[in-house]
Amino acid sequence: MAQTVLVADDDPDIRDVVGIYLRGEGFRVVEAEDGRRVLELLESEPVDLVILDVMMPGMDGIRTCFKIREASAIPIIMLSAKGEHIDKITGLTTGADDYVAKPFNPLELIARVKAQLRRQSLASGSPRQPANDAVIEIDDLTIDRKRHLVTVRGKEVSLTPIEFSILEFLAGHRGQVFNVEQIYRNVWKEDKFCSDNTVMVHIRNIREKVEEHPREPRYIQTVWGVGYKVE
Structure with missing residues (x-):
């Protein structure tokens, strides 16, 4: 059965273009x-999966994303015409x-x-870890x-799929230090790496959710000038 992607944008031309490419790859599009x-x-x-434009009339993409996350961990990709770091x-x-x-x-x-x-x-498929590694404490x-x-x-604690994957990866390699590029390649499973703050923002989100004092993290620690680790 084809997977369904919801494309949300107030520009019908963008919806049409994205829809054409998605359907060409075998996806169902709404x-x-x-x-x-x-x-x-x-x-x-x-x-x-949801592709969500930031700038939409009525309820914009940011508010919509927040509402979705109140009830679902479905993957969300945001689109923005601004391209500013603050939007990201x-x-x-x-x-x-x-x-x-x-x-x-x-x-x-x-x-x-x-x-x-x-x-x-x-993440939702059959376990890839040995039974004794199925739970990390x-x-x-x-x-x-x-x-x-x-x-x-x-x-x-409610984590998005990406947040869970980052935490699982670091905790599964306890004590090892990984820089942002290594985290990106292992979690996103992509060879292409853009030097931006995507990983850092996600780690900040994780800390806000799992740390009692996010500014003094107990679990995900920063190794200055190198990267991050779970000790």
């Missing part, structure tokens, strides 16, 4: 012109998994869609790889 329509479709359609940080902080600035290469967007869906499939932090569940001090 479209929305604003955030409210996105939320309606998510309640009635079996959607596997806002989108990722709200819960988006990836961000593409307009104008964009449709083939690159399709590659990012496939990467997100592949990661989602691996570090002090009050527990990462259940089979159930894709994180608890801190006995309370469940």
Whole structure:
């Protein structure tokens, strides 16, 4: 059965172009012109991924992303015509998994869609870890790889798929230091690396959710000038 991608943009030309490329790769496509329509479709359609424009009338992409994240961990790729760092940080902080600035290469967007869906499939598929590695426990932090569940001090923490993958990767290599490029290549499973703050924003989001004192992190530690580690 074809996977479904919801394309949300108030520009019908962009929806048409993205839809043509997606359908050419075998995806089923549904479209929305604003955030409210996105939320309606998510309640009635079996959607596997959302492509969400930031600037839309009525309910914009940032507010829509926030509303989606209140109920779902579905992969979200944000689009923005501005291409400013603040837009990217806002989108990722709200819960988006990836961000593409307009104008964009449709083939690159399709590659990012496939990467997100592949990661989602691996996370929800059959366990790839030995039974004794299925659960990682570090002090009050527990990462259940089979159930894709994180608890801190006995309370469940809601992480996006990307956030979970980053935390799982670092915790699975406890004590090892990884720079942002190594984290990107291992989590995003892409050879192409753009030197930006995507990884840092996601790590900041994780800290806000799992750390009791995010500015003095206990789990994900910064090794200045090198990268990050879970000790």
